Amino acid sequence: MSLLVLLDYASVLVFALTGALVASRAQLDIVGFFFIACLTAVGGGTLRDVLLNRDTVFWVAEPTYIAIACTAALVVFFTAHLLESRYRALIWLDSLALAVAVPAGVGVAMGMDQPAAIVLIMGMVTGCLGGLMRDVVCNEVPLVLKQGELYASAAFAGAGAALIARELGAGTLTVLAACALLTWVLRAGSLAFGWRLPVYKSRPPRV
Amino acid sequence: MSLLVLLDYASVLVFALTGALVASRAQLDIVGFFFIACLTAVGGGTLRDVLLNRDTVFWVAEPTYIAIACTAALVVFFTAHLLESRYRALIWLDSLALAVAVPAGVGVAMGMDQPAAIVLIMGMVTGCLGGLMRDVVCNEVPLVLKQGELYASAAFAGAGAALIARELGAGTLTVLAACALLTWVLRAGSLAFGWRLPVYKSRPPRV
Amino acid sequence: MSLLVLLDYASVLVFALTGALVASRAQLDIVGFFFIACLTAVGGGTLRDVLLNRDTVFWVAEPTYIAIACTAALVVFFTAHLLESRYRALIWLDSLALAVAVPAGVGVAMGMDQPAAIVLIMGMVTGCLGGLMRDVVCNEVPLVLKQGELYASAAFAGAGAALIARELGAGTLTVLAACALLTWVLRAGSLAFGWRLPVYKSRPPRV
DSSP states (O other), rough: HHHHHHHHHHHHHHHHHHHHHHHHHHOBBBBHHHHHHHHHHHHHHHHHHHTOOOOOOOOHHOHHHHHHHHHHHHHHHHGGGGOOHHHHHHHHHHHHHHHHHHHHHHHHHHHHTTTTHHHHHHHHHHHHHHHHHHHHHHTOOGGGGGGOSSHHHHHHHHHHHHHHHHHTTHHHHHHHHHHHHHHHHHHHHHHHHHOOOOOSSSOOSSO | OOOOHHHHHHHHHHHHHHHHHHHHHHTBBBBHHHHHHHHHHHHHHHHHHHHHHHHHHHHHHHHHHHHHHHHHHHHHHGGGGGGGGGHHHHHHHHHHHHHHHHHHHHHHHHTTTTTTTHHHHHHHHHHHHHHHHHHTTTTOOOOGOOTTTOOOHHHHHHEEEHHHHHHHTOOOOOOOHHHHHHHHHHHHHHHHHHHOOOBBSSOOSSS | HHHHHHHHHHHHHHHHHHHHHHHHHHBBHHHHHHHHHHHHHHHHHHHHHHHOSSSOHHHHOTTHHHHHHHHHHHHHHHGGGGGGGGHHHHHHHHHHHHHHHHHHHHHHHHHHTOOOHHHHHHHHHEEEEEEEEEHTTTOOOOGGTTTTTOSSHHHHHHHHHHHHHTTTTTHHHHHHHHHHHHHHHHHHHHHHOOOOOBBSSSOOOOO
């Protein structure tokens, strides 16, 4: 199994867990769990494939992805009550999913010899959009838009690290590992230590 | 006219009526009615066609669909005040639309020889996504996420029935009729008699 | 540079400014500004390209669009506090963006010899959908759904004017100029003088 395929599998699995956790917070039934888990798991990668005009969307070509997402939903349906705090589990799993999905997007775009700007964007789309769809559909405040947290910024930095590593002549494994690592460190640092970028705040908002 | 095309026409018509009813609840003008009616009517099928990478999206190939949706919007614009309860009309029309759109999705996926998991998903996407877009854009609580109602579950069961019927060697008409019937019976039973699946509720929500 | 490409550039620039203004109202950091600016700037055109099954999405083929959107976001990040009212700047810039994006959509659809209904829809999709995505993601009331304002209606009329101008044998420049002008006049008239279509209001809403 190639590295890129492995990344897609891992990102589907972890994003599906986060989707099922959100479904548990919305008190859906088991099919609702499947629905939100699949939407979250394949949302970002689907958009990546449609935007890049790949011949087939990754999970249409290989429905095992869907089976994985549904299995993850099933596990969460029966075990989520064991968690101390579902919200903490959700944001930390989501940080892992982000750190896996960004290199999954970057890797596909690099494999198609896209220019740097497109590589950056595909990393961010694959990383951020599945979670955004999950939160918009379930009416949660999108994690990607939480004030004063690194999220899209972490994805951006991670994808940038991959581009720099490639310029320096690193191999694919190193490039994608650097991407995943920087993304996760920034996101986790933001969650644990409150790292942030300055936000726009020159005036009272919503004037 | 083939059976599949007929299903697409019927689902466009009924979904457009539901979209126009939601537009009437949001007090939009006539172009707003057209907009929401078209979004609802072709949303699910469009996503199906994009995901399956069909050569042309069904309504781009044949704009009659749009004319039908706009006509439905026009009729609702001038007659919705005659309804006893617009909300009751909305949910019952929506149940019909679901029962028509799920086989429309299933039929297309089967016609492309997709594996069972993709057939299931295309049934659910075609059935549920148009209504979901309508509700997200108009800021209604999405019917697909209403707690303790069968909706995605009805679509899931209907698409499953189609797969089983095909395994048993039934003809296309029987397969799609079984799908439509089971979807509608489950959805209508949920609306009329409160049929439901157990929801996830092991703890107070939103902890 | 062809007229159509110029329209795409102009619409990307102006929509990116509106996206960044919304990001400033949501007090996002600079990457959040980039994200919302790009989403708004290319959202409508991307959907147009996916629906029309063009070989490549316009900004994937030419990432300069992304650079423009990010530059616009950067400028707004550092200058938005100079504005008297960010909301007034937002709605007026948005009216300009609409007036540029509608002919951008109409022009592409006409160039592909699509039938009239598709030309109308692509004008509306390209004009309205980027702003709609911006508002749904940032949880603002979508401008396109504001009661009693011309928005989708202005796009509809503009696209219709283009079709009529073409029927009358006008050249491409005239066709697109008529489209832009009518769209903007109607939208601006609605903002400045309260022009509107009758809305559906035969009953108290949300019954």
